[in-house]
Amino acid sequence: MYQIYSKRDEMVVGDRIYILRKELGLTQKKMADELFISYQLVSKWERHLGEPTTEMILQIIDRYQLPFDYFIESGRDEHVNQEKEMIIRSFIKSMFESPDIMPSLVQVAEFSSLSLKDVKQHFKSVNEITYELFAIVDKKIKLEVSSQVENSKDILQIFIFDMSPMLYERRIILNVLYTRPYIKDAWTHFISNRYKKLLLTHQKVEVETKLDMAYLIEILIAFISVWLKQSNPEPLAAFQNRIIQLIGVDFTKLFGRHNDDTYSF
Numbered sequence: 001m002y003q004i005y006s007k008r009d010e011m012v013v014g015d016r017i018y019i020l021r022k023e024l025g026l027t028q029k030k031m032a033d034e035l036f037i038s039y040q041l042v043s044k045w046e047r048h049l050g051e052p053t054t055e056m057i058l059q060i061i062d063r064y065q066l067p068f069d070y071f072i073e074s075g076r077d078e079h080v081n082q083e084k085e086m087i088i089r090s091f092i093k094s095m096f097e098s099p100d101i102m103p104s105l106v107q108v109a110e111f112s113s114l115s116l117k118d119v120k121q122h123f124k125s126v127n128e129i130t131y132e133l134f135a136i137v138d139k140k141i142k143l144e145v146s147s148q149v150e151n152s153k154d155i156l157q158i159f160i161f162d163m164s165p166m167l168y169e170r171r172i173i174l175n176v177l178y179t180r181p182y183i184k185d186a187w188t189h190f191i192s193n194r195y196k197k198l199l200l201t202h203q204k205v206e207v208e209t210k211l212d213m214a215y216l217i218e219i220l221i222a223f224i225s226v227w228l229k230q231s232n233p234e235p236l237a238a239f240q241n242r243i244i245q246l247i248g249v250d251f252t253k254l255f256g257r258h259n260d261d262t263y264s265f
Contacts, residue, residue: 012124013052014045016071020064021046034063054130054186062193068138071131084122086112088136091129095176095183102126102182130183134190141166141194155213156247159220160240163195167224168236174228192221219247 021031021042028046032039035056044050052060061068090111094103105126109116123129167174177187196217223243227233234242 012048013057013071013128014048017042017052017060018046020060020066020070024064035059051125051127054127054134054183055189057127057131058134058186058189058193068194069135072135080122083114083118084132087114087119087122088129088133091126091133092173092176095180099179100181102180130186134187138190138194141198155216156243160243164224164240164243165236167228168233168239171228171233175231175233178225178229188221188225191224192217195221 021028024031026034027039028042029039032042035042037056041050045052057071060066061070087108091103091108093111094107097103098107103126105119105123106116108126108129109119112119123132176183178184196214220243223239227239233239
């Protein structure tokens with residue numbers, strides 16, 4: 001697990017933004033202009049009078065090419081890590097019970113059996129919980145997919161046989177992330193950019209132009225979105241076959257197999 005900079009002797013998100021701005025040599029107004037927001041908002045973050053939404057944190061990370069865990073620090077206290085893990089699990093549970101409105105910290109505390117004060121010691125807002133949840137998913141994607149991306153020869157093979165099984169295994173929580181109106185936009189933005197970064201760094205992908213790549217990734221992400229929005233997604237093998245049929249993949253070319261070879265789902 002990870003630790004948000006939220007204790008008095010640690011940096012909060014606003015402190016990180018201040019340091020980033022200074023390192024880049026930006027005024028508050030210049031940073032605000034680059035993020036398409038007001039400089040007063042940047043000022044509020046740095047003075048701890050407010051904090052960026054999950055969407056804005058993702059925008060800052062994208063705009064300045066930051067590591068996804070830039071606003072997170074590894075925790076050393078096992079007890080703290082256990083409590084934070086409990087809170088994140090409780091946040092997920094609370095989303096199951098709240099289809100239309102973002103759960104509050106009070107609701108998360110109730111699901112976690114911790115006091116609201118204890119929850120706030122780790123997370124000052126639901127946005128911080130959301131960001132850390134995305135960071136955990138990001139780490140899992142790196143661990144489980146990056147090596148396949150480096151070794152695979154075809155973007156569709158990566159998607160169909162590396163990414164899809166990983167997503168299907170987590171289909172219950174992903175259904176929540178794709179269907180809750182208060183989190184789906186941030187989630188879609190995150191997962192879309194994550195796939196693009198993984199695939200664009202893959203040296204052997206045979207796509208003629210970046211525009212081709214962009215189109216293909218958007219199509220594949222649309223497949224995922226439709227698939228995992230279903231309350232009972234079709235089985236993995238059926239989904240994989242559906243992609244092959246709809247995209248018109250040359251099956252033998254995709255796997256470099258002879259016509260008499262077969263692949264069983």
